[in-house]
Amino acid sequence: MKRRFALKAACAALAASGLVSLPALAADTIKVGILHSLSGTMAISETVLKDVALMTIDEINAKGGVLGKKLEPVVVDPASNWPLFAEKAKQLIAQDKVAAVFGCWTSVSRKSVLPVFEESNALLFYPVQYEGEELSKNVFYTGAAPNQQAIPAVEYLMSKDGGSAKRFVLLGTDYVYPRTTNKILRAFLHSKGIKDEDIMEEYTPFGHSDYQTIIGKIKKFAAEGKKTAVVSTINGDSNVPFYKELGNQGLKATDVPVVAFSVGEEELRGVDTKPLVGHLAAWNYFMSIKNPTNTAFIKEWSDYAKAKSIAGHKDKPLTNDPMEATYIGIHMWAQAVEKAKSTDPDKVIAAMSGQTFKAPGGFTSTMDPKNHHLHKPVFIGEIKSDGQFNVVWKTPGPVKAQPWSPFIPENKGKKDEPVINVAKK
Amino acid sequence: MIRHLLRVVAAVLVLVAASAHALTPEQALAMAAGDNDSRIAALNAAAASGDPRVAALVQALLDGNVKVAGEKAFIVADDGKAVDAASGAPATVPDGADDVSNNNRMRSALEAALAGLRLISSDVGVRGAAIAELAKSSLEESQLPLIEKAFAAETDDVLKARLERMRATLLISSSDRSKRLAAAAELAHSNQSAVASLLQERLAADAESDAEVRAALQQALSSVRARLAWGERLAVVFTGISLGSVLLLVALGLAITYGLMGVINMAHGELMMIGAYTTYIVQNIFRSYLPGAFDAYMLAAIPAAFIVSALVGAVLERGVIRFLYGRPLETLLATWGISLVLQQTVRSTFGAQNVPVENPSWLSGGVEVMSNLVLPFNRIAIIAFAFVVLGGVALLIARTRFGLFIRGVTQNRRMASCVGVDTAKVDMLAFSFGAGIAGLGGVALSQIGNVGPDLGQSYIVDSFLVVVLGGVGQLAGTVVAGLGLGVLNKLLEGVAGAVLAKIAVLVFIVIFIQRKPSGLFAMKGRSAEA
Numbered sequence: 001m002k003r004r005f006a007l008k009a010a011c012a013a014l015a016a017s018g019l020v021s022l023p024a025l026a027a028d029t030i031k032v033g034i035l036h037s038l039s040g041t042m043a044i045s046e047t048v049l050k051d052v053a054l055m056t057i058d059e060i061n062a063k064g065g066v067l068g069k070k071l072e073p074v075v076v077d078p079a080s081n082w083p084l085f086a087e088k089a090k091q092l093i094a095q096d097k098v099a100a101v102f103g104c105w106t107s108v109s110r111k112s113v114l115p116v117f118e119e120s121n122a123l124l125f126y127p128v129q130y131e132g133e134e135l136s137k138n139v140f141y142t143g144a145a146p147n148q149q150a151i152p153a154v155e156y157l158m159s160k161d162g163g164s165a166k167r168f169v170l171l172g173t174d175y176v177y178p179r180t181t182n183k184i185l186r187a188f189l190h191s192k193g194i195k196d197e198d199i200m201e202e203y204t205p206f207g208h209s210d211y212q213t214i215i216g217k218i219k220k221f222a223a224e225g226k227k228t229a230v231v232s233t234i235n236g237d238s239n240v241p242f243y244k245e246l247g248n249q250g251l252k253a254t255d256v257p258v259v260a261f262s263v264g265e266e267e268l269r270g271v272d273t274k275p276l277v278g279h280l281a282a283w284n285y286f287m288s289i290k291n292p293t294n295t296a297f298i299k300e301w302s303d304y305a306k307a308k309s310i311a312g313h314k315d316k317p318l319t320n321d322p323m324e325a326t327y328i329g330i331h332m333w334a335q336a337v338e339k340a341k342s343t344d345p346d347k348v349i350a351a352m353s354g355q356t357f358k359a360p361g362g363f364t365s366t367m368d369p370k371n372h373h374l375h376k377p378v379f380i381g382e383i384k385s386d387g388q389f390n391v392v393w394k395t396p397g398p399v400k401a402q403p404w405s406p407f408i409p410e411n412k413g414k415k416d417e418p419v420i421n422v423a424k425k
Numbered sequence: 426m427i428r429h430l431l432r433v434v435a436a437v438l439v440l441v442a443a444s445a446h447a448l449t450p451e452q453a454l455a456m457a458a459g460d461n462d463s464r465i466a467a468l469n470a471a472a473a474s475g476d477p478r479v480a481a482l483v484q485a486l487l488d489g490n491v492k493v494a495g496e497k498a499f500i501v502a503d504d505g506k507a508v509d510a511a512s513g514a515p516a517t518v519p520d521g522a523d524d525v526s527n528n529n530r531m532r533s534a535l536e537a538a539l540a541g542l543r544l545i546s547s548d549v550g551v552r553g554a555a556i557a558e559l560a561k562s563s564l565e566e567s568q569l570p571l572i573e574k575a576f577a578a579e580t581d582d583v584l585k586a587r588l589e590r591m592r593a594t595l596l597i598s599s600s601d602r603s604k605r606l607a608a609a610a611e612l613a614h615s616n617q618s619a620v621a622s623l624l625q626e627r628l629a630a631d632a633e634s635d636a637e638v639r640a641a642l643q644q645a646l647s648s649v650r651a652r653l654a655w656g657e658r659l660a661v662v663f664t665g666i667s668l669g670s671v672l673l674l675v676a677l678g679l680a681i682t683y684g685l686m687g688v689i690n691m692a693h694g695e696l697m698m699i700g701a702y703t704t705y706i707v708q709n710i711f712r713s714y715l716p717g718a719f720d721a722y723m724l725a726a727i728p729a730a731f732i733v734s735a736l737v738g739a740v741l742e743r744g745v746i747r748f749l750y751g752r753p754l755e756t757l758l759a760t761w762g763i764s765l766v767l768q769q770t771v772r773s774t775f776g777a778q779n780v781p782v783e784n785p786s787w788l789s790g791g792v793e794v795m796s797n798l799v800l801p802f803n804r805i806a807i808i809a810f811a812f813v814v815l816g817g818v819a820l821l822i823a824r825t826r827f828g829l830f831i832r833g834v835t836q837n838r839r840m841a842s843c844v845g846v847d848t849a850k851v852d853m854l855a856f857s858f859g860a861g862i863a864g865l866g867g868v869a870l871s872q873i874g875n876v877g878p879d880l881g882q883s884y885i886v887d888s889f890l891v892v893v894l895g896g897v898g899q900l901a902g903t904v905v906a907g908l909g910l911g912v913l914n915k916l917l918e919g920v921a922g923a924v925l926a927k928i929a930v931l932v933f934i935v936i937f938i939q940r941k942p943s944g945l946f947a948m949k950g951r952s953a954e955a
Contacts, residue, residue: 039777
């Protein structure tokens with residue numbers, strides 16, 4: 001009897017403290033949500049985005065915050081579980097009343113939260129390259145659209161320096177991003193005169209760990225004709241077994257180069273990169289890019305990782321493209337809030353257009369006045385033996401995003417700005 | 426464009442002036458700086474001279490040890506000592522020297538040039554390795570003189586024949602029709618996939634116009650393809666056995682705890698995960714305290730994982746499962762709960778992210794059996810390991826006193842107890858033994874996949890499938906089912922892709938279990954009811 005009473009009392013005390021403390025904090029801070037998988041198959045990529053977001057928020061707070069108020073991050077873990085993303089997004093918006101959410105990596109998670117953000121007219125900043133074919137008023141896309149990553153990468157593979165590839169293996173994880181990207185790439189390759197028999201498409205489930213057959217198939221396909229290249233849209237921790245198998249089976253970059261769109265410095269951390277030298281990745285940022293802004297960004301991250309003793313990064317700090325995109329996204333949002341003098345989503349959306357930010361990638365990134373995407377430079381890097389990338393090709397300057405790919409015929413005539421559906425609301 | 430042309434011309438001029446002489450500083454610079462076209466031209470011209478300094482420079486370029494400052498190229502060794510690339514004399518690198526970086530195109534040109542230089546080595550072994558290296562790459566027209574030279578000088582019959590074949594890959598596009606015919610006939614003996622794609626390319630509509638040569642090419646292509654097909658078939662069998670041996674390893678522990686003892690242990694996957702995390706810890710201990718013996722960490726990880734998992738198994742059996750014997754539904758729920766507890770414990774201790782387990786160097790890489798069949802060492806090791814563990818389990822069950830007790834207790838508990846067997850102790854030992862085997866499975870999994878708190882989840886279904894399909898209580902059934910499912914999965918994956926193959930295998934198992942509910946190897950006689 002006594003024990004039960006004690007339990008009840010404890011519960012009541014907990015509930016009370018929760019109720020009392022929340023409103024007290026909300027008065028003098030602005031809450032922002034961080035929605036990244038901290039467990040499950042995507043944790044390999046997303047965990048560090050949570051940390052870099054916290055670092056950026058600390059940085060902004062150290063300079064006095066936004067509108068004179070400190071930012072207060074609310075971190076949730078949707079655990080690589082797509083429906084859970086929507087649930088957690090609802091919680092952030094309805095319960096925590098956050099001013100904006102920074103999060104998502106896979107397109108399937110973004111598609112899952114999209115209705116939540118549109119319905120409650122909230123703001124999502126999405127920091128990862130994706131397949132395009134989407135333009136929501138409530139989302140700012142700070143990663144690359146296909147014309148800022150996939151298309152230039154394939155063009156490079158077809159160039160003399162990229163190995164004049166004539167046959168392509170489109171390899172990906174089985175979900176919306178790889179399927180759509182490969183649809184666009186297939187249409188693009190057709191436009192370059194490459195026939196269907198010279199294109200092989202392969203998909204594996206999330207978390208797939210046995211790449212023996214796939215590598216065997218690539219070898220066979222490569223032996224059946226001219227120079228072959230692989231375009232990989234494999235996402236998450238499957239990349240580790242994929243690259244291990246690639247190295248063990250001795251498929252060298254000089255024979256069959258693999259260009260990846262979701263593999264950066266962080267994903268290669270646990271992999272022996274010596275057999276992988278020369279395989280490629282296309283991004284809008286690499287850690288190895290040399291300029292003062294990037295040096296400062298890397299230093300800030302290294303110090304932060306050491307101070308917070310972030311696993312892995314405290315000994316070997318690494319930065320990558322989605323980290324840069326997260327960093328840009330949060331800063332631009334803060335600038336827009338200052339400009340709008342309000343955190344009201346509609347006012348912030350209006351203030352976002354044309355925002356600029358000096359990005360660690362070495363260029364000033366501009367938010368397009370209309371299409372909610374950044375103008376970004378494109379880099380192609382080859383993996384070096386130390387797990388870093390050697391930039392072998394880059395665009396002369398930032399490129400405007402085309403969310404609606406011109407290579408998909410149905411996109412003809414679609415507007416390059418979010419369509420606000422009046423009938424729906 | 427003009428500047429680019431000028432550079433090429435300059436490079437070539439420099440080379441012509443210096444050819445057949447020692448490497449000049451201008452030559453060294455032309456190989457290290459400029460655009461790829463001029464660098465490759467400079468490289469191939471310098472390589473033709475056969476100067477040993479060229480080989481040293483090419484090797485250094487490949488290793489990324491070359492710096493350029495002003496008008497000079499330097500080779501910087503790992504210890505920081507620098508030499509002048511052309512003369513080989515010690516030198517100091519000026520500040521602000523740029524690293525020379527190579528892209529894939531440059532690297533393959535460098536590799537081919539290096540192999541070319543080694544073709545004229547006096548050591549037969551070096552020459553053989555160089556030929557093997559060159560056979561895999563696609564050669565450039567400009568390398569023909571070098572190969573002709575090596576061919577003329579070659580004394581070893583086997584190598585001479587291989588050089589002739591290599592020469593044929595270049596002569597196949599010669600302007601002389603008879604040379605092309607001879608080359609096609611020669612290439613028919615090849616077993617290289619590079620040759621297959623070369624022949625395919627020559628057969629394209631715009632490449633070869635002569636009908637007779639086309640026929641010869643076609644014939645050569647089909648005989649090369651036939652040889653390569655064997656490599657592909659063997660690869661399917663190997664990958665199937667490899668996947669099968671993984672399935673066997675993960676199911677073997679379950680074959681004891683579920684198959685023999687009848688405990689539906691949903692925490693079996695977590696016992697594997699514990700084995701994998703033990704490997705991770707042992708690896709970290711070796712890295713911190715015995716970095717010199719890092720490659721041997723696996724030898725310590727195997728017994729450690731067995732013991733840790735077996736201990737956890739013993740605690741589980743004594744703490745929970747022994748109260749639930751004969752109540753399968755409660756066991757299922759209780760062990761499932763335990764699996765969640767174990768996962769969360771690991772997540773809280775090691776973090777939710779995967780932990781990196783590095784392969785020891787002797788498990789990286791592979792052995793090339795045929796040009797399109799490379800057997801990775803880690804896969805070979807896991808197949809061998811699976812069979813060693815299997816042999817150990819089979820011996821223990823069939824030949825030892827402990828095995829006799831396990832069989833006795835599982836077949837007739839009351840009778841075993843009557844004749845003086847301590848059945849509770851046997852239960853505990855048998856369960857821990859099964860758990861220990863699961864831990865060994867975890868060691869193997871850590872070498873091929875990701876180690877994270879969810880590791881067990883992805884294998885628990887597979888391991889139950891294998892045990893049920895093989896026939897509960899039958900070790901032989903587990904072996905056949907594990908290997909069979911592995912090969913079947915890989916055969917289907919080759920045809921239908923990974924996603925569909927997984928579905929097809931599950932459908933197959935559903936149908937099979939409906940037809941034969943007691944599995945492949947059904948127990949015969951009255952004991953089956955027990």
